Amino acid sequence: MITASSLRTRGRARWMMRLSSLALVVLVSACSSAAKPRFDLTNVTGHLPDLKFQLTADNGKTMTAKDFRGKVVMMYFGYTHCPDVCPLTMTRMHVVLQQLGKQADGIRLLFVSVDPARDTVPVLHQYVTAFDKHDVGLTGAPAQIRALAKRYRAAFDRGKVQKDGGYEVNHSAAIYIFDGKGHARVLATPATSNKDLEHDLRLLLKGA
Incomplete structure (x- = not known):
C-alpha cells in the first residue's frame, strides 16, 4: 500500500540523488578547470597549427621543426635592418631568458627573417648571436618565408626603396610560443610584460 509518507520518502530520495549528481558534475568541472594551465598570455591552444617549417639556419644547415622537439620554442618574424621593434623585442627576450637561468636551456628563440634578400646566413648569424646563445636565425626563399608567415597569420610587406637603396x-x-611537442600554445605581443612571459614559459617548461 502506497501511503503519503512513502511518497514523501521516495521524493526525498530522488531529490538527494539529483543533488548528489549535481555535486559530482560540479566536482568534475572543478577538477577539469584546475587541470588546465592558467596562462597569462593569449591562449591559442587548438587555434593555430603545430610548428612546421624547413629553412636554413644561421649556421648554414637546413633545419626543420623536428630539430626543436623537446624544446619550448618562441618564433618571431623580423629582419636585421629593423630600426626599432626587432632589436627591442630581441633584447626583451634576452632579459627574460636570463631571468629563467638554467631553465632557459630548454627554450629556443627562432628569428625568422622577412628580408631574405639582405639577411644572408652570415648576417643572420652575427645578428642573433649578439643577443642570446639560445637564439636561432632562420632564412630561406621568399616563397618559403611567405608560406610560413601565412601559416601563422603573420603579415609583412616591403616598403619603398629609398635613394640609398x-x-x-x-x-x-x-x-x-610552442610547447615541447610543437603545439602552438600562447601568443605574446610587444605590450606583453616580461613577468607574464616568464610565467607562461615556466609553465610550458614544466610540461603544461
Whole structure:
C-alpha cells in the first residue's frame, strides 16, 4: 500500500540523488578547470597549427621543426635592418631568458627573417648571436618565408626603396610560443610584460 509518507520518502530520495549528481558534475568541472594551465598570455591552444617549417639556419644547415622537439620554442618574424621593434623585442627576450637561468636551456628563440634578400646566413648569424646563445636565425626563399608567415597569420610587406637603396619592411610583431611537442600554445605581443612571459614559459617548461 502506497501511503503519503512513502511518497514523501521516495521524493526525498530522488531529490538527494539529483543533488548528489549535481555535486559530482560540479566536482568534475572543478577538477577539469584546475587541470588546465592558467596562462597569462593569449591562449591559442587548438587555434593555430603545430610548428612546421624547413629553412636554413644561421649556421648554414637546413633545419626543420623536428630539430626543436623537446624544446619550448618562441618564433618571431623580423629582419636585421629593423630600426626599432626587432632589436627591442630581441633584447626583451634576452632579459627574460636570463631571468629563467638554467631553465632557459630548454627554450629556443627562432628569428625568422622577412628580408631574405639582405639577411644572408652570415648576417643572420652575427645578428642573433649578439643577443642570446639560445637564439636561432632562420632564412630561406621568399616563397618559403611567405608560406610560413601565412601559416601563422603573420603579415609583412616591403616598403619603398629609398635613394640609398635601403628600405624598411613592415611586419607584425607577435611572438608565437610552442610547447615541447610543437603545439602552438600562447601568443605574446610587444605590450606583453616580461613577468607574464616568464610565467607562461615556466609553465610550458614544466610540461603544461
